[in-house]
Amino acid sequence: MAGFGLEQWVSYLGLERVDDPDKDHPVYRKRLDGKIIDLRQLDLLVAQRLRELRTDRQLAQAKVAMLLGVKEATYARYENASSLMTVGRLLHVFEVLNITPEEFFDPLVNEQPSHSKAASREALRDQLMEETADHLKKLDDTTLKMVHDLVLAMEPRTIEKQKGNGAAKAAP
Structure with missing residues (x-):
């Protein structure tokens, strides 16, 4: 027996035909993280x-x-x-x-392990907090008070979403 034919081997390995711009013929590749990387x-x-x-x-x-x-x-x-x-x-x-x-x-x-994703999210959050604080420092007092009031108004909604029901609190 001669073994797998090309199409059987391609199918067995989960390869996909790709037209590589550097080649004058197709190549066969696997998807990494949902896509084929050039x-x-x-x-x-x-x-x-x-x-x-x-x-x-x-x-x-x-x-x-x-x-x-x-x-x-x-x-x-x-x-x-x-x-x-x-x-x-x-x-x-x-x-x-x-x-x-x-x-x-x-x-x-491979995708990042979940602890690396959490660390990345935390680093992004820290960066956003820092950048937001920098922007807030540039606001005049009236605008800063408006932003402050908006954040306070959003807080109960955010807490409810984090609890998992997704519903905002009713207006008083």
């Missing part, structure tokens, strides 16, 4: 992840380049995706950044 976009995500991990470790590009045995300009091109790394070089990067391939790629192909 290969160039995937290269950009890898470069962004590389930069993120390096900066998280507070390493300069020059130091990482030296550890990899490449010129700083070459390493900079890796981080802006204007040059692509070989698999061997990428594995070397994992060693230098002390990360496993799974840790590197997981955020690119």
